[in-house]
Amino acid sequence: MGQHQSSKSYDQPRYNEVERRLYEGADGPATQQQQFLNAGDQELVSRMKSLELENQTLHKVVLKNKTALQRLEYRAAVLEKSPAPAAVLEKSPAPAAVLEKSPAPAAVPCANSYGAMSSILLDVKPWDDETDMAKLEECVRSVQMDGLLWGASKLVPVGYGIKKLQIGCVVEDDKVGIDILEEEITKFEDFVQSVDVAALNKI
Secondary structure (H helix, E strand, O other): OOHHHHHHHHHHHHHHHHHHHHHHHHHHHHHHHHHHHHHHHHHHHHHHHHHHHHHHHHHHHHHHHHHHHHHEEEEEEHHOOOOHHHHHOOOOOOOOHHHHOOOOOOOOOHHHOOEEEEEEEEEEEOOOOOOOOHHHHHHHHOOOOOOOEEEEEEEEEEOEEEEEEEEEEEEEOOOOOOOHHHHHHHOOOOEEEEEEEEEEEOO
16 A cells, blocks of 8 residues: 555656646647748738839839820821821832932931820719710810810719719820810700819820
8 A cells, every 4th residue: 555655655756847848839830830921921912012013113003004005196196187198199209319419317206396296084974974075085085276185084973873984095286285175075065064174194
């Protein structure tokens, strides 16, 4: 009996030590896992910030290319509206004479010859949902003046079944003013309630 009690009193500290280590071991992996998760969250946040920065850079590049394209489209439209005079075509000399008497090539107009230009996005609002929007757009595009080129358009819902016409254009600043453009469009009072400038960018 005494021997049994002595063995039990000797083993008890070992049991306590083993039990303590087991508890510490159970807490250890959980702490390591939490540290791993925290490191993973930091890496994810860093990658998201990097992607946002790349997205902003790409947006600026796209906007710059879009502006350049609008300027080229305007120049192409101006060239298409300026054919060579018929008298020049009728009196053109023979090829040999051209080679002998041709003067120095004329200077090609540079980009600055068009003056300052702007890309404008207009919101044209009708009176109600019964307004013929196709006719309204036709009226808007019928406004023609030197230095004005109409672009793409779309209908945008504004509520209660009413849609507004959103249409873009490129203008030469020294030839076409926004006030004059709005005034010309609002003359179609049977269709147009108001005209607002939604966006304006210098080219």
